[in-house]
Every structure is written in structure tokens, then in C-alpha cells.
């Protein structure tokens with residue numbers, strides 16, 4: 315199965331190319347870069363893997379051939395064009411891009427009526443296990459705790475809070491029977507007044523080369539429960555993404571998550 319990587323020279327694009335190269339069932343069909351890029355026409359294998367592998371870098375997905383799937387870790391602005399291309403080519407997509415608005419998330423759902431799509435803001439196994447732990451913790455101690463989400467990422471990250479933090483908030487709010495839009499507070503400053511119980515605070519750190527740290531604080535009177543995930547390599551996300559790509563092959567049209575790929579309830 316040959317996989318296309320749009321934005322292949324990006325931080326995740328390069329690691330995805332490596333992970334595909336190392337996967338037994340996947341091969342690299344090639345990737346895209348901005349039109350006019352110095353990398354157009356070069357071989358992705360030679361640039362990223364240190365060996366040619368007949369994986370051209372093009373300015374458009376339509377310039378690639380024999381593509382059987384696409385993994386998208388680029389930008390929200392590119393999402394629709396990538397979804398449209400996958401639908402027209404009748405190939406599945408693995409979408410990891412974050413910072414999506416409601417319209418862009420709906421576009422993924424629309425595409426999933428025609429092709430199989432795996433969409434997850436964090437494709438590491440650890441974060442998806444963390445989400446299961448958070449459901450249990452919220453149900454057991456949420457009523458007696460103030461709940462806060464703290465995330466940290468590298469200085470280059472363009473969206474905030476992280477897509478993982480937003481997903482964590484959705485899981486927490488759902489477990490508490492709350493509407494996230496009603497209870498989320500993104501940063502605090504000034505005279506905020508006392509904190510109500512029905513609130514989920516989000517704090518964002520952007521610094522250094524942090525790959526992705528997420529902590530949920532359940533702060534009660536007399537004790538705190540903290541559940542934390544720390545990524546120490548982008549390969550953890552890429553490994554999850556290529557696992558999803560191999561899993562989604564042959565699946566009927568639909569919207570799937572990492573729970574489906576990993577086999578979590």
C-alpha cells in the first residue's frame with residue numbers, strides 16, 4: 315500500500331516518511347511541498363531516508379501516482395483540498411492536523427460518508443489510554459475536584475490550546491455531564507473572582523522543543539490527582555498514524571478514531 319504525505323518536509327512529514335519506510339505493509343508513494351519549493355522533483359527517500367526510494371516530491375497530490383492512502387499532518391487551511399483529493403481518488407485518509415474549527419471538523423465527517431477516515435488529534439497510544447483513565451477519574455472524583463488541563467509544546471506550534479487538550483476537555487466535560495462550551499476557561503488574568511466547580515481551565519505553554527506534554531489536575535480539598543502524558547519523540551505520533559493507515563485499509567466509509575485502531579472500548 316503506497317501512502318502519500320502532504321507537507322512531507324514538515325516536522326511530522328519527515329517522521330511519517332520514516333515510519334512508513336519502516337512499516338512492513340506500507341510504502342512511500344511520495345509527498346507534497348509548497349509550489350515553487352526547492353524540493354519539488356526531488357526524491358523523498360534521498361532527502362529524508364538517505365536512500366532513493368522512487369518517492370517523488372511534488373507540488374500537487376495529482377502529480378503522484380499509485381497512491382492507496384494519505385496521511386495528513388499539515389494545516390487546517392489544506393484540509394479540504396486533501397479530503398477532496400482522497401474522495402476523488404477513492405482512498406482512505408488518516409487526519410492528524412489540529413487547530414480545526416467546527417466547519418473543518420464537519421468536512422471530515424462529510425468526507426467519511428464516502429471514504430474511510432481515521433481522525434485523531436493525538437495518535438500516540440499513551441494519550442488514547444490517558445483518555446480512558448480520565449473518564450474513570452472524572453466519574454470517581456470529578457464531583458469533588460476542580461479540573462484543570464495544562465499542556466506544553468514546542469515554540470513552533472501555531473495553534474492553542476493543543477488539539478489533544480481540546481479532546482481531553484471534551485472527554486472530561488462529557489464524563490461530568492457538562493457542555494464544554496459552557497465550562498471551558500482558556501487562560502486567566504485580572505480579578506477573576508472565585509473559581510466555580512463547573513469549570514475546566516486550560517493553560518498553554520509554548521517553549522523550547524517540547525514534543526507534547528498534557529496534564530489533567532483533579533484538585534480536591536486536601537489532595538490532588540494528576541494524570542500526565544509526555545511525548546519524548548514525534549515518532550510516537552507517526553507510529554500511531556501508520557498503524558491507523560494499515561488498519562483502515564479495506565474498511566467501509568466512515569469516521570474512525572484511535573480507539574478503533576488500538577482496540578480500546
Ligand SMILES: NC(=O)C1=CN([C@@H]2O[C@H](COP(=O)(O)OP(=O)(O)OC[C@H]3O[C@@H](n4cnc5c(N)ncnc54)[C@H](OP(=O)(O)O)[C@@H]3O)[C@@H](O)[C@H]2O)C=CC1
Pocket residue numbers: 320321322323324325326327346347348349387388389390392409410411412413434435436437438477551
Ligand atoms: N495527531 C497527532 O498525533 C499529531 C498532530 N500534529 C499536528 O500536525 C500538524 C503539523 O504539525 P508539524 O509537522 O509540527 O507542522 P509543520 O509546520 O512542521 O508541518 C506542516 C507542513 O505543511 C506544509 N504546508 C503548509 N502550508 C502548505 C501549503 N499551502 N502547501 C503545501 N505545504 C504546506 C509546511 O510547509 P512550510 O514549511 O513550507 O510551511 C510544512 O512542511 C499540526 O496541526 C499539529 O498539531 C502534530 C503531531 C502529532
Ligand SMILES: O=C(O)C1=N[C@H](C(=O)O)C[C@H](O)C1
Pocket residue numbers: 412413435436467471475476477478479525526527
Ligand atoms: O503540534 C504538535 O507538535 C502536536 N500537536 C498535537 C496537538 O495539537 O495535540 C499532538 C501532539 O501533542 C503534538
